[in-house]
Amino acid sequence: MTTPATASNKAAVIQLCSDGDLSGNLATCERLVAQAADRGASLVVLPECFAFLGEREQDKFAVAEFLSLGAIPDSAGPILRSITQMAMSHGLWVIAGGIPELRPEDASLSEKTTAYNTCAVVNPAGELVSAYRKIHLFDVDIPGGATLKESAATSAGSDVLTVDTSVGRVGLSICYDLRFPELYRQLTLDKGAEVLVVPAAFTAHTGAAHWHTLLRARAIENQCWVLAAGQTGRHNAKRHSYGHSLIIDPWGVIRGEVEEGDGIAVVEIDAAFTSEKRTHLPCLTHSVLRKS
Numbered sequence: 001m002t003t004p005a006t007a008s009n010k011a012a013v014i015q016l017c018s019d020g021d022l023s024g025n026l027a028t029c030e031r032l033v034a035q036a037a038d039r040g041a042s043l044v045v046l047p048e049c050f051a052f053l054g055e056r057e058q059d060k061f062a063v064a065e066f067l068s069l070g071a072i073p074d075s076a077g078p079i080l081r082s083i084t085q086m087a088m089s090h091g092l093w094v095i096a097g098g099i100p101e102l103r104p105e106d107a108s109l110s111e112k113t114t115a116y117n118t119c120a121v122v123n124p125a126g127e128l129v130s131a132y133r134k135i136h137l138f139d140v141d142i143p144g145g146a147t148l149k150e151s152a153a154t155s156a157g158s159d160v161l162t163v164d165t166s167v168g169r170v171g172l173s174i175c176y177d178l179r180f181p182e183l184y185r186q187l188t189l190d191k192g193a194e195v196l197v198v199p200a201a202f203t204a205h206t207g208a209a210h211w212h213t214l215l216r217a218r219a220i221e222n223q224c225w226v227l228a229a230g231q232t233g234r235h236n237a238k239r240h241s242y243g244h245s246l247i248i249d250p251w252g253v254i255r256g257e258v259e260e261g262d263g264i265a266v267v268e269i270d271a272a273f274t275s276e277k278r279t280h281l282p283c284l285t286h287s288v289l290r291k292s
Contacts, residue, residue, distance in 0.1 A: 008040050008041070008042045008166070008268070009042070009166065009167050009268050009269045009270065009271070010039070010040045010041045010042055010043075010167075010266055010267065010268050010269070011041060011042070011043045011044070011045070011167045011195070011225075011227055011247065011266070011267060011268075011269050012033075012036035012039070012041035012043070012044045012045070012264050012265065012266045012267075013044075013045050013227050013228060013229040013230075013245040013246070013247055013256070013258070013264065013265050014029065014032045014033065014036065014044055014045065014046050014047065014050070014229050014245070014264055015032075015047065015229060015230055015231070015232050015243060015245040015258040015261070015262060015263050015264070016028050016029065016032065016047065016050065016231065016232065016262045017231060017232050017233035017234070017235060017241070017261075017262065018047075018049055018050055018051065018052065018053040018201075018231060018235060019053055019235050019236060020052060020053065020054050020055075020059065020236070022051055022052050022063050022078065022079075023078075025050060025051050025052060025053075026051055026078070026079070026082045028262060029046055029050055029051070029082070029083075029086070030082065030085075030086060032262065032263070032264050033046075033086045033090060033092075033094070034090065035264055036092075036264045036266055037090035037091075037092055039264070039266045040266065041092060041266050042091075042092050042093065042166040042167065043092060043093040043094075043095065043165055043166050043167050043170075044086075044092060044093070044094055044095070044264075045095045045097060045197050045199055045227045045228075045229040046083070046094065046095065046096045046097045046199060046229055047097045047098070047199045047200060047201060047229040047230050047231045047245070048097045048098035048117070048174055048175045048199045048200050048201040048231065049097070049098050049201045049231060050096065050097055050098065050199075050231075051063065051079045051082070051099065052079075052100070053201065053231065053235045053236070053239060054236070055236045055237065055238050055239070056153075057148075057149070057150060057152045057153035057154065058152070058153045060100040060115060060153065061100070061112045061115065061153070063077075063078075063079065063100060064100035064101065064102045064112065064115045065077030065078075065079055065080055065099065065100070065101065065102060066101070066102045066104065067080065067099070067101050067118060067120060067128060067131050068128070069127075069128050069129065069130070069131065070127060070128060071126070071127055072084045072122075072126055072127070072128060079096075079099055080099070080120065080128070083096045083120065083122050084122050084126045084128075085126075086122075087122040087123065087124055087125075087126055088124065088125070088126040091124045092124055092166075093121065093122070093123055093124060093165045093166055093167075094121070094122045095119065095120075095121050095170070095172075095197055095199070095227075096119065096120045096121070096122065096199075097119055097174065097197075097199020097200070097229055098117050098118065098119060098134070098174055098175070098199055098201075099117075099118045099119075099120050100115045100116075100117065100118075101115055101116040101117075101118035101120075101131070101133070102115055103115065103116060103155060113153070114153055114154055114155040115153065115154060115155065116133040116134070116154065116155055116157060117133065117134040117137075117150070117154050117174060118131050118132065118133050118134070118157075119131070119132040119134070119172050119173075119174050119197070119199060121163050121165075121170075121172070123165075129163060130161055130163040130172065132157065132159070132161045132172035132173070132174070133155075133156070133157025133158075133159065134154070134156065134157055134173075134174040134175070134176070134177065135156055135157050135158060135160075135177060135180075135183065136156070136176045136177045136179070136180055136183075137150040137151045137154055137156050137176065138150040138175065138176040139151050142205065142206070148203075150176075160183065160186050160187060160190075160191065161191075162187060162191040162192065162193050165195075167195055167225075167269040168194035168195050168225075168269060168271055168274075169191075169192050169193050169194050169195070170193065170194075170195045170196070170197055171184065171187030171188065171191065171193030171195070171196045171197070171224070172187075172197060173187070173196065173197065173198055174198070174199055174200070175198070175199065175200035175201060175202060177198070178198050178200070178214050178215065178218065179210075179214065181217070181218065181221065184196055184218050184221075184222050184224075185221075185222065185287075185290055187222075188222040188223075188224060188284065189284060189287060189290060193222070193224055194224055194225065194271065194274055195224055195225045195226075195227060195269060196218060196219070196222065196224045196225070196226045196227070197226075197227045197228075197229075198215065198218075198226060198227070198228040198229075199228075199229045199230075200228060200229070200230045200231065201230070201231040201239070201241050202230055202231075202241060202242045203239075203240065203241065203242065204240040204241060204242045206242075207230075207241070207242020207243070207244065208242060211228075211230075211242055211244055212244065212246070212254075215228050215246055215248055216248055216252045216254070217252075219248040219249065219250060219251075219252050220250075220251070220252040221283075222250075222284070223250040223274065223277050223278045223281075223283070223284060224250055224274070225247070225248065225249055225250060225269050225274065226246065226247070226248040227247055228245060228246045228247075228248070229245050230242060230243055230244060230245045230246075230258075231243070232244075232245075232258075232260055232261060232262075233260070233261070243258065243259060243260050243261070244257060244258070244259055244260075245257065245258040245263075245265060246265070247265050247267040249270075249273060250273065250274050250277045250278070251273075251277055255267045
């Protein structure tokens, strides 16, 4: 077990190529989180579908879990238990990019039809302190690119959430949310986010076209740090992810990147730099055309 990290402002993004092997995926996450802790990270972000990525949307029901805020109950599933152990063993925050969460209203049903795609936040004490349910679902049919229908087995969330962490106030989102700037405007202007997280399994086709541009835009227009943890490589016959996990500063500069393969990027999140940029170019205070 790694010695728990001392308090720091360092954040890490984790990149891997998940597949249908739950235990194998979690073991890879545990190894990479340990590396991030050894490099002084006090917060790590795991990508969307970090624990399981099947060929069909419905495959996730085999590993979907119920989540409830607070101390982790004995009845918790293996995914939540694993990320809780990572957080407690290394004394850090874990933002677990996308867990298939069973809906509480379906507890009595023997056959599940939908689940939430949930970004779970566990603090160093091992408590589930926030659970963001993905709002925008990826239903696309791009000629020569991806054909996916996330809504076939996923329910959309509705709550816009931030959480206070070791690196500042973090605004939560997942993958396809990235294409909807109004979400990040709410996170920043209405809820005070200083850091935006984007755990993702961006397709290779759309990632090559837009990933870097969209992430830098979200950082620049909101004057926030962006932590984008991505899936990478070929998962199965139907899924191929872009990779290129990024850490971007509020000026839009890429401070860390994992281009391909399993890996981590660790960067100090400098709150003074954020304040400086927001003071010198106070565009957030000049915003007029928005809903509060």
